[in-house]
Amino acid sequence: MSSQSASTSNTDWPGRYHHIDQVLNSPGPRTDPAFLAGDGVKDFLRHQAKILVIGAGGLGCEILANLALTGFKDIHVIDMDTIDISNLNRQFLFRTKDVGKPKATVAAEFIMKRVPGVKVTPYFGKIQDKDDNYYMQFNLVICGLDSVEARRWMNATLVNLVDPENPESLKPLIDGGTEGFKGQARVILPTITSCYECSLDMLNKPTAFPICTIANTPRLPEHCIEWASVLEWPRVQGDKKMDTDDPEHIGWLFSVAAARAKEFNIEGVTWSLTQGVVKNIIPAIASTNAIISAACCNEAFKIATSSAAYLNNYFMLIGTEGVYSYTFEHEKRDDCPVCGGEALELTFSADLTVEGLIEMLVEKQDIQIKKPSLSSPKSQIYLQAPPQLEEATRPNLAKRVSELVPNGGEVTVTASTLPFSLSLRITYT
Amino acid sequence: MAESLNIENATVTIATDAQPDNKTRRYDRQLRLWAATGQSALENSRILVISGSATSTSILKNLVLPGIGHFTILDNEKVSPEDAGNNFFLEGQSSIGKSRAEEAVRLLAELNDSVESKADTSNLEDILEKNSSYLTSFTIVIAHNLDPKLLDRLSTLLWSDVSHPTLVVVRSAGFLAEFFIQFHEHPIIESHSETAPSLRLDKAFPALLDYSLSLDFETMDPTDHTHVPYVIILVRALEDWKKSHEGKPPQTYLEKKAFKEGVLAMKIKFDEENFDEAESQAYRCWTETTVPSEIASLFQYPALSSLSPSSPPFFHLLAALQKFTLEPPYTLPLTSTLPDMKANTTSYIHLQKLYKARAEEEKERFKSFLTVPVDDSIVDTFVKNAHGLKVLRGRKWGALDADPTALANAISTSSKQVAIHLSLSALTALIMKQPGVAPTIEALTQEAQSLLPPGSEFPEEFSDAVGEVARAPTADLPNTAALLGGLVAQEVIKMITKQYVPIESYCVVDLVETWTGII
Numbered sequence: 001m002s003s004q005s006a007s008t009s010n011t012d013w014p015g016r017y018h019h020i021d022q023v024l025n026s027p028g029p030r031t032d033p034a035f036l037a038g039d040g041v042k043d044f045l046r047h048q049a050k051i052l053v054i055g056a057g058g059l060g061c062e063i064l065a066n067l068a069l070t071g072f073k074d075i076h077v078i079d080m081d082t083i084d085i086s087n088l089n090r091q092f093l094f095r096t097k098d099v100g101k102p103k104a105t106v107a108a109e110f111i112m113k114r115v116p117g118v119k120v121t122p123y124f125g126k127i128q129d130k131d132d133n134y135y136m137q138f139n140l141v142i143c144g145l146d147s148v149e150a151r152r153w154m155n156a157t158l159v160n161l162v163d164p165e166n167p168e169s170l171k172p173l174i175d176g177g178t179e180g181f182k183g184q185a186r187v188i189l190p191t192i193t194s195c196y197e198c199s200l201d202m203l204n205k206p207t208a209f210p211i212c213t214i215a216n217t218p219r220l221p222e223h224c225i226e227w228a229s230v231l232e233w234p235r236v237q238g239d240k241k242m243d244t245d246d247p248e249h250i251g252w253l254f255s256v257a258a259a260r261a262k263e264f265n266i267e268g269v270t271w272s273l274t275q276g277v278v279k280n281i282i283p284a285i286a287s288t289n290a291i292i293s294a295a296c297c298n299e300a301f302k303i304a305t306s307s308a309a310y311l312n313n314y315f316m317l318i319g320t321e322g323v324y325s326y327t328f329e330h331e332k333r334d335d336c337p338v339c340g341g342e343a344l345e346l347t348f349s350a351d352l353t354v355e356g357l358i359e360m361l362v363e364k365q366d367i368q369i370k371k372p373s374l375s376s377p378k379s380q381i382y383l384q385a386p387p388q389l390e391e392a393t394r395p396n397l398a399k400r401v402s403e404l405v406p407n408g409g410e411v412t413v414t415a416s417t418l419p420f421s422l423s424l425r426i427t428y429t
Numbered sequence: 430m431a432e433s434l435n436i437e438n439a440t441v442t443i444a445t446d447a448q449p450d451n452k453t454r455r456y457d458r459q460l461r462l463w464a465a466t467g468q469s470a471l472e473n474s475r476i477l478v479i480s481g482s483a484t485s486t487s488i489l490k491n492l493v494l495p496g497i498g499h500f501t502i503l504d505n506e507k508v509s510p511e512d513a514g515n516n517f518f519l520e521g522q523s524s525i526g527k528s529r530a531e532e533a534v535r536l537l538a539e540l541n542d543s544v545e546s547k548a549d550t551s552n553l554e555d556i557l558e559k560n561s562s563y564l565t566s567f568t569i570v571i572a573h574n575l576d577p578k579l580l581d582r583l584s585t586l587l588w589s590d591v592s593h594p595t596l597v598v599v600r601s602a603g604f605l606a607e608f609f610i611q612f613h614e615h616p617i618i619e620s621h622s623e624t625a626p627s628l629r630l631d632k633a634f635p636a637l638l639d640y641s642l643s644l645d646f647e648t649m650d651p652t653d654h655t656h657v658p659y660v661i662i663l664v665r666a667l668e669d670w671k672k673s674h675e676g677k678p679p680q681t682y683l684e685k686k687a688f689k690e691g692v693l694a695m696k697i698k699f700d701e702e703n704f705d706e707a708e709s710q711a712y713r714c715w716t717e718t719t720v721p722s723e724i725a726s727l728f729q730y731p732a733l734s735s736l737s738p739s740s741p742p743f744f745h746l747l748a749a750l751q752k753f754t755l756e757p758p759y760t761l762p763l764t765s766t767l768p769d770m771k772a773n774t775t776s777y778i779h780l781q782k783l784y785k786a787r788a789e790e791e792k793e794r795f796k797s798f799l800t801v802p803v804d805d806s807i808v809d810t811f812v813k814n815a816h817g818l819k820v821l822r823g824r825k826w827g828a829l830d831a832d833p834t835a836l837a838n839a840i841s842t843s844s845k846q847v848a849i850h851l852s853l854s855a856l857t858a859l860i861m862k863q864p865g866v867a868p869t870i871e872a873l874t875q876e877a878q879s880l881l882p883p884g885s886e887f888p889e890e891f892s893d894a895v896g897e898v899a900r901a902p903t904a905d906l907p908n909t910a911a912l913l914g915g916l917v918a919q920e921v922i923k924m925i926t927k928q929y930v931p932i933e934s935y936c937v938v939d940l941v942e943t944w945t946g947i948i
């Protein structure tokens with residue numbers, strides 16, 4: 001037993017940390033010599049460390065349980081979702097009676113009930129609701145999200161938080177993700193190692209079907225479903241917002257897609273496929289989430305205690321054929337728009353129009369941007385919003401970029417989905 | 430017959446067309462991986478887990494959630510204060526002193542109402558002695574950090590008959606772990622292989638060839654020209670090429686280049702993407718479709734030569750497949766799944782119909798080689814997945830450690846994995862010899878040495894591994910337990926569903942450097 005005061009330790013019964021303490025009481029052969037075995041490290045872990053978990057879903061539930069069992073006692077969790085029945089095959093802190101309730105709250109209550117003496121503070125809302133001061137209070141952040149956009153925001157926020165004068169401002173970010181039997185876990189030291197944005201080109205390109213295929217030459221059941229959701233819904237339902245969680249909406253899309261498939265002799269439109277396509281459903285199972293969350297929490301534990309070296313910096317797992325994993329160092333990108341500092345070099349024809357450049361940016365796998373606004377140091381080139389400025393800059397779309405930006409000049413790209421601005425250095429061919 | 434078929438069709442229609450029921454909704458994210466067949470295999474499985482340790486409950490959690498049929502925890506221990514601190518499926522201090530099996534089963538069962546569960550507080554040694562048929566009544570038996578003498582008897586019992594359950598042996602200490610799956614053979618139809626089956630453009634079936642020859646590319650309506658699928662373009666281009674090249678496909682680099690140029694020259698407008706696609710897929714014309722070597726090697730399997738009516742259907746199917754491949758066109762049966770390609774609806778659907786009709790014909794021919802009746806749905810799945818078939822052959826637990834030469838050889842190919850394996854084997858042996866005594870590095874090293882041939886060198890990573898084991902010999906760390914829980918459950922799911930490909934040997938885990946490896 002450590003020598004903690006009775007008030008904080010009344011739930012720490014003798015023997016509670018028998019397992020964990022074996023690696024905290026003495027170093028291993030590969031442990032950093034700076035590791036302070038014994039009470040010091042236990043006190044930090046159990047009484048000082050404050051950790052933030054982003055997401056209380058498939059990964060989040062696992063992460064919270066692991067952190068609590070390893071001895072973290074001040075845990076915060078953010079999630080904006082409520083519990084759905086399709087979560088119950090893996091999000092093991094939730095029961096049928098919890099369907100409809102906020103994930104963050106239910107998860108926090110469950111952990112506190114099951115693991116005595118652990119405080120979990122939930123926030124039912126968006127990560128973007130919180131400011132730098134909020135994020136400054138944590139020692140570590142673990143992300144278990146399925147949204148690329150949210151991860152980019154969190155990553156950029158933590159990179160921007162780094163103040164070279166203040167070592168406390170560097171918050172290690174541990175990120176996990178899964179898809180079916182595959183997943184990855186990584187450690188990001190903002191500004192020091194490769195960040196989330198540095199590796200954006202490793203993501204699978206989302207399947208996008210050309211509008212002309214959907215409208216004129218459907219061949220696959222997916223084409224019929226896209227026709228129903230992208231073209232027919234707005235045409236028939238007008239301004240009514242599509243809710244992909246509403247079974248009536250899915251039912252409508254399914255019947256419209258099925259009718260079109262019948263007309264074109266296309267087989268394979270089902271309810272499940274309709275839902276999969278419109279919600280962009282990624283298969284998810286408890287076991288893969290357990291592996292990746294455990295890997296993330298193990299890194300958090302090692303960083304918080306120095307009991308062993310932490311991952312440098314990427315662990316990838318493929319479980320479809322045997323157990324294949326690959327641990328490697330992902331390289332930092334000098335032209336990373338978040339942590340690189342250098343502008344992204346872009347070379348294209350002097351004849352390319354502003355509209356052409358926008359299309360090119362939307363297509364680029366390593367920046368993944370939806371509706372970019374462009375400006376140069378001298379002028380606004382094209383702005384997506386507000387409407388007045390959009391209208392005022394719209395004539396530029398047809399102009400050649402070379403009319404507006406000199407060779408070697410810079411263009412700043414912004415978008416509502418990006419928490420940072422991207423600088424491009426333009427060279428004409 | 431006709432009537433029952435109609436009823437079946439109607440049921441399928443209801444199941445896929447209506448809003449899914451609660452069970453389908455609950456399992457939606459996993460059904461997309463292993464479908465209803467995999468789910469029903471899980472629901473029919475019975476799992477026995479020996480000990481209610483943190484690792485054991487972590488494994489079970491990931492099997493109860495997806496909906497196995499039944500699980501039993503066999504454990505005669507009471508919850509200790511140490512257990513209550515690292516196991517999520519115990520309720521802290523209030524569980525201390527109660528039966529570990531009962532507490533863990535109660536809290537795991539909450540995860541899924543449709544799973545049947547049982548806590549068994551009897552003693553494994555007694556069961557091995559008096560009631561071994563109880564142990565063999567399960568689908569899979571999983572044992573974590575089990576006493577080596579009992580493990581030896583258990584593994585021998587389960588190995589003694591091919592119909593006995595698969596055994597999963599899990600060992601862990603601190604940041605290090607390994608697990609092993611003991612099974613005789615494991616045939617897989619749905620390996621979910623990522624390689625697509627051949628479209629057989631080099632051996633175009635008659636209807637496909639006739640259709641491509643019937644098209645007049647030069648006088649065709651220009652809109653139709655832009656929508657001819659690349660499959661048709663290539664079959665036609667290849668046929669034309671062969672006419673002027675003694676019936677041979679392009680062979681040299683220059684010929685292949687000329688062929689591709691020929692394909693592009695068929696364009697009537699520069700932006701015909703279907704011809705660009707044909708050019709990029711042109712390699713299919715000179716890649717001969719044969720029986721893939723991995724599939725051909727399955728035909729050597731001993732079970733095929735001693736086939737009897739009672740042999741598993743898989744081997745009857747395999748034998749029929751072999752006969753099928755011995756006749757022209759000397760390939761696997763055609764599959765009807767076409768990739769998407771530039772085409773309009775009519776031409777694509779027409780092509781799809783040609784493939785479907787031919788695939789049906791070949792399936793009928795395949796069935797004519799079957800010597801026993803096999804369920805139609807299994808034949809369908811088999812033919813559809815013929816290019817990804819696998820048969821894994823396992824070993825008995827302990828076979829590696831009983832063979833010093835094999836162990837020494839393994840060092841040269843998987844040095845760091847064997848380092849951990851040796852350290853964990855040494856730990857198991859020491860705990861048996863001197864229960865309750867903290868193992869020293871020296872004692873562990875001596876034990877490990879006795880497993881290797883005299884005078885052999887340890888792998889260079891051995892001192893790191895053995896040091897880590899000595900540091901935390903009895904630590905069932907929550908993160909290690911959770912990671913093992915996920916890895917083992919993934920393999921168990923693959924074994925039960927007979928989908929995807931499980932490991933055949935040891936999987937080793939190092940959570941200091943965060944890697945997994947196979948011996």
Ligand SMILES: [Zn+2]
Binds near residue numbers: 198333337338340
């Ligand atoms: Zn970066």
